[in-house]
Amino acid sequence: MQNCRCFDSIRSMESMKRSVTCGELRAADLEKEVILNGWVHRNRDHGGIQFINLRDRYGLTQVVIDQDAPELLRNAGAGLKPEYCIAVRGRVRARPDGMKNAEMLTGDIEVAASQIRVLSTSEVPPFVIDERSDAKDDLRLRYRYLDLRSFSMQRKIKLRHEVMLSVREYLSGEGFYEIETPSMIRSTPEGARDFLVPSRLHPRKFYALPQSPQLFKQLLMVSGFDRYFQLAHCFRDEDARGDRQPEHTQIDMEMSFVGRDDVFKVIEGLFSFVFGRCLNVQLETPFARISYHDAMNRYGSDKPDLRFGLELQDFAEFVPKAEFAVFQKVLESGGAVRVLKAESCGSYSRKQISDLEETAKIYGAGGLAWMKVTDEGLEGGISRFYEGVAAEIIAAYQAKPGDLLLFVGADWQTACTALGAVRSRLGNELSLIDSSLFRFAWIVDFPLFEWNEDEHGWDAAHHMFSMPQEQYLETMESNPGEVKGDLYDLVCNGFELASGSIRIHDPELQKRVFKIVGFSEEEAQRRFGFLLEAFRYGPPPHGGIAPGLDRLVMIMAGESSIREVIAFPKNAVAVSPMDGSPAEVDEQQLRDLGLRISSESAPAGGHGEGTDVSNSDA
């Protein structure tokens, strides 16, 4: 009966249900008769004695089959392969002196097997299920259910669960209701492209999957719910990027009768609670506040990594004092020259500097100018232009021999962004980052409008329901570029963790914003007349924010991709290698929907699937 190769050994487990998990036995449990259920992690057969590490989500327990065990049992043990799902009955005993394993929580004990039942066998898995599995992401996603068996993935999924649970606990305690909003809504003109869902009942019509519950949560404020949150799935049909998924999860929130600081206080309380509960980390509150302008100016990013300094500084005052035409022209055309002092990088080779320049160029810089600080003054790069003011420059930036000065001259935005990228790279290269830190900050005072070069008009920088700051209300039309909004981002360690705003609840002000971004009254009525209508019935002042759950958990888990904290993510091109989505559908399904695939939209290089659908229905 214990011959695992016999089919009839795979049977009901009714008499072999676990009495303990694989993570809980300790020295205090000696002599207990236990039943374990789990997967064969490793099977070490020493000829006479066999050791089987049995794994479940709680841990590992060493099962032993002794030399003098019945032959039937020894044979069964010998046949156990990795990932077989088995049940083991046995007695807990102490490991001999010197054989204890301090690395294992259950390392003081072992279970001497008296009965083994194979619950199911396993083919040889495509990769070893182990902490240090070196399988590539593509393969891990193809067999995600196996990847998820590893302790490292189980830890991250557990952390995600605990974060979600503590978010609910905290917000509920603060008077927030969790309210679900529809997953099938009208397509509304927000930033990204919508995923569309064709309606069979209403041919030619489509639902859209929400990019966020934005309009609905504002309606809930009109309804008087006052404090709302939801762990909401959000869908965006945008081009894939490594840090992006077509669907992601937000901790979506909205509050009535609040200003910006009220929102900040709730979030600071929430994050403190979540980090304390899930990581036992105490966050310092209130979080720092940095204006968008300062963030760009000092760190070259609107989501700066504040775990290290290396701040950007201005070089404009020295430009007129030297005959370096490149920088002079930049300033004449209204641009900026920014400088970064890379301490002790004076030994960088031309190759290393040229690599840094490549980084700067990716973000639009024409080049990366440099000078080395030596005992004699400034050397190399563009230093010959600045010989006359070398001492002044060294003093102004408190540069020391061995330092490297790096410069980008361009329009302000480009200069900051490009040098900011160099800053980030140096932060990593020079190991300036303490990865155990969580450095939060609010980024505030974002511009409300952005100039769209292509369409030659103003766009809403965030979305068009965000409130302009009061001091700009008079001049909003005459100078849209100057208007700061009641917008805010929460950043942590170089990631944008949340984004939100105080909303416009005054229909007249809303109309003015629509007009500035070239959104006609008719268009507004057509696309979200329901929201505008609602605002005719006493809307409360309100505002909100939406932390990204995936990124939050990613940062807490110390990972660098949100794929690592999503149970079943898509890959970098928005495909699921496991279930094969997206995929073609049956002809009949298309017919029911009144849809036909046009051959123009068939995949390039056509393998035929796309065109088949089209032809068969033509």
Next chain:
RNA sequence: GGGGGCGUGGCGAAGUUGGUUAUCGCGCCGGCCUGUCAAGCCGGAGAUCGCGGGUUCAAUCCCCGUCGCUCCCGCCA
């Protein structure tokens, strides 16, 4: 939409300035082994070097195309 990188047994990699048995580790199979815990030792199987075309006496290597994956820029409030 644009640019870079990668594709070699089940997995991860090495390799060839183009030369005939394609290497290593892990895994797998068989054997040995009484205390291991990434067990050890011995033996073995397993690869049309992503696919198609081209150059060449000869292509895994060079060229072109293509597919797949991946990173970055744009885009994504």
